[in-house]
Amino acid sequence: MIHGNELINKAGDYIKFCLTMSCGHCVPCRLGLPRMVQILTAIAEDQYEGTELERLENLIHTLCCASLCPVGQTSPLPIKTLLEILKDDKKETGAIEERLELVKCRSCGRPFAFKAFLEYFQSRVDKSLGVHLDRDYCPECVRKVRAQNMAGEFFGD
Incomplete structure (x- = not known):
């Protein structure tokens, strides 16, 4: 079973693969996928701000809606699921921190x-x-x- 940063690293590797498979004709794929790799790398190395998850969510929405090829439209869907998992973990962590006030x-x-x-x-x-x-x-x-x-x-x- 894959946990924590390994899961985020695997997601980054998946997006790198999608970047090689993308045609590169539309701007969302050409600029969005490399930016997604940067954000995932920052999250994996714990060098991200709270706004990075929101940026990643906006980027996923843009890629799904504005990409021309099916690779660009479907590539961020696993990352969207990962983002939902991260948000749930963040909520649980917040509840624990509240108890440890x-x-x-x-x-x-x-x-x-x-x-x-x-x-x-x-x-x-x-x-x-x-x-x-x-x-x-x-x-x-x-x-x-x-x-x-x-x-x-x-x-x-």
Whole structure:
């Protein structure tokens, strides 16, 4: 089974083959297929921006609609399927990143723990009596903040 960059590399090889089979009379094939190879290479090497997938989608649509020969009209169809797979993976990755969101310390501003972990830990701590959890502060700052709060209470601030 082919995974990840291998799949994208195979797609690039397929487009290179289609480029050799194309007649080259129409502009979409002559300019679009080499550009598609460049975009796929950039994606395989992780040197692409978020707009590259949109450009690739527009290029696929242009090639399917404006090419004169059947090679130009059908060559981007497997890449279109690959693009749908990449978009689904991107959605799944976004959901995972959302679950792995880091909480930042209110005192120093550094990220220190996963939000989901803190919520789980808080639910476990809520069951025990008398335990207080400072969720907004990192371990380095929590002692300092507690000391400042106690001093403020003592001196009436």
